[in-house]
Amino acid sequence: MDTSTLINIAVAIAVVVYVIYQRMSWKPLENVEIWGGPLTLVAIGVIQMRHLDTTISVTDIVFLGVGLLVSLLGGAAMGAMTQLQRRGDKVYQRIGALGLAVWVGLLLVRGVLGVIGHFAGATLTSGGGTILLSLGANLMAMTLVLSARLGGAKIPGGSPQR
Known part of the structure; x- marks a missing residue:
């Protein structure tokens, strides 16, 4: 791996740590924030992957x-585990300890997939874009x-759960 790839991976890891920290704290649910962040990350990831000077192989796709x-499965599980709390007219969220454990597990699985993919010749899996x-x-x-x-219901409303 070259220096540029290592920098991209370091930036991606910093973003992951920041997002985990934000999701561990009670934060109000807001439509723009909860959809804007994921869509932005997907867009940046795709753009970064497009700029790789490599041919995408079947191994990369797999x-x-x-x-x-x-x-996706981990996100669905974390959504089910997320603690929700109503405060006035707003709903607040946080993932809690169990959600953090799932996220750490996902990061470990993602790391293992990246290493195995790298050794299998899947250059796409070892980049920050992925x-x-x-x-x-x-x-x-x-x-x-x-x-x-x-x-x-509209995200700022809804009924309290958990």
Whole structure:
């Protein structure tokens, strides 16, 4: 790996740590924030992957697909575990300790997939773009489950759960 790839991975890891910290704290649910962040991460991840000077192989696609599937399943699980609390007319969220454990597990699985993919010749899996794409997919799945838990109501409203 060259220096540019290592810098991209370091930036992606810093973003992951920041997002985890934010999700561990009680924060109000707001439509723009909960959809804007995941969509931005997916877009940045795709843009970073497009700028790689490599041909995408079947191995890359398989490892990317498995990584995205794991991210989506983990996001759905975290959405189901997210603690919700009503304060006045707003609903607040945080992932809690169990959600953090799931996220750490996802990061470990993602790391293992990256290492195995690298040795299998999947150059796409070892970049920061893939990490950001996976994180964005994870947060989108989490948001979809949270929306369903709130009964499809507008996010700032809804009924308290947990």
